[in-house]
Amino acid sequence: MGKTRAVICGYYGKGNGGDEALLVTLLQMLPESVQPLVLSGNPQETKKRYQVESCDRISAFTVTRAMRASEYFIWGGGSLMQDITSWASPIYYGGLMGLAQQMGLKTIAWAQGIGPLQHQFTRAIAKRALENCTAISVRDRLSAQILHQWQIPCLIAPDPVWALQTKPVKGLWDLPAPRIAVNLREHPSLTPHRLNHLTQALIELQRATQACILLVPFQATKDLKIAEKIAAQLPGSHQIISLEDPRELKGLFRGVEMTIGMRYHSLIMAAAAECRCFALSYDPKVSQLMAEISIPGYELEQLPDNPNEISKAWLEEYVNGEPLSSETIQSIRDRAEIHREVLIEAFLGD
Structure with missing residues (x-):
């Protein structure tokens, strides 16, 4: 057949x-x-x-x-x-x-x-x-x-990437711990002024935690220049990690304590890996995800005009934040499998 x-x-x-x-x-x-x-x-x-x-x-x-x-x-x-x-x-x-x-x-x-x-x-x-x-x-x-x-x-059903299989990232565990992942993307809401505040806040967060900062571009054309600009100013351990295989990209967050993310799927991948998350929302879909799984964060348009305030909010989440429980993550993954059932019914239900 x-x-x-x-x-x-x-x-x-x-x-x-x-x-x-x-x-x-x-x-x-x-x-x-x-x-x-x-x-x-x-x-x-x-x-x-x-x-x-x-x-x-x-x-x-x-x-x-x-x-x-x-x-x-x-x-x-x-x-x-x-x-x-x-x-x-x-x-x-x-x-x-x-x-x-x-x-x-x-x-x-x-x-x-x-x-x-x-x-x-x-x-x-x-x-x-x-x-x-x-x-x-x-x-x-x-x-x-x-x-x-x-x-x-x-x-x-929840976004199907919750159910995406993962692959390990070669060399990840050789990087200094603890690790904080950061994903920022080019967008009109991320003005040079706001990017400068976020960079200064990240410098303060790194000094407080001694964390290795992993700058993770999801799309090189919109994320890489920002990652390079931030990397040039970080005083401590850091690395830009560009991964082409989405399964490795998701697997990266298994080795991260906390993620500061703009992109919708950076937050889903991190949350699915039991990683603490802090969102920087530029789009209604990110804001909705924040509400659905209780991710703290800022709407970029309302970002505080004080790097110290931002870094304190990040440090609070780093120290006291709770990632999603394994039971909650499994429940979300199970519900994301509804998207599989839609395909099976459409193709095999005739």
């Missing part, structure tokens, strides 16, 4: 650790009877790294050919349908979903974070694409509420 072919679409091949982690988790959860083809910004690298078929995500010819040879089309996780950065994202992903539906493919919106959708036009694109899907799972309450308002049924 031949395998079922499925096109997988997401923000892949762009060097973003969180989106690559979603892809690996999706591939981990796909039934063995499914043969995936991944649309990627770097198809050769995607094919080599994950041992899957891949093609250029912006080549209309190759994407259409892939769809003609497939039976399913999957939005593979993440905040694909949002217009807070630009209109391009909902137009691109909504357009591909609509094309797949017109071509008769069964379509799945998997582990989605819907919104923010600030414009009527982009809301209409998202609604039309989603209401014609065979199956939908979302990763947060606000996304589920949007779909409920549109009268579109869905399943809700």
Whole structure:
């Protein structure tokens, strides 16, 4: 019996650790009877790294050919349908979903974070694409509420990266302990003034704890320059750690006492490793995660204008903060497996 072919679409091949982690988790959860083809910004690298078929995500010819040879089309996780950065994202992903539906493919919106959708036009694109899907799972309450308002049924479960398998990081345990991981990304909310305050606060935190600071870029184009700028000012032990395998990226946090993170998946990976977390929120999805699992932190727009105040808050979490219990983490992982069940039902439930 031949395998079922499925096109997988997401923000892949762009060097973003969180989106690559979603892809690996999706591939981990796909039934063995499914043969995936991944649309990627770097198809050769995607094919080599994950041992899957891949093609250029912006080549209309190759994407259409892939769809003609497939039976399913999957939005593979993440905040694909949002217009807070630009209109391009909902137009691109909504357009591909609509094309797949017109071509008769069964379509799945998997582990989605819907919104923010600030414009009527982009809301209409998202609604039309989603209401014609065979199956939908979302990763947060606000996304589920949007779909409920549109009268579109869905399943809700924690982000699937909670269930991503991990790999050990070579040389991690040779670095001085204790270790604090830091992930900052380029964003309009992270102004030079705020970055300077965070850097000064980090210097004070390192002096108080004598910790080795691990600067962890999740996407080199948006994180690495910031990591290098901070590293140049740290007085104590530190290292920039760039990892391409998302399983190693998640495994890194097993050797860390505390994580200070901007990126959504840096906090999920750290929390899943029983690591204390402190969030710096630049996006509603980060703020919602803070509320859902009780992560302390700041909205970047309301960051204190005093490095000493910031460092004291970090030190308080480092000394007295409680990571998630192993029981809570296991419960979240178990619920994240609902995303696997959505796939099994969609592919094998016909």
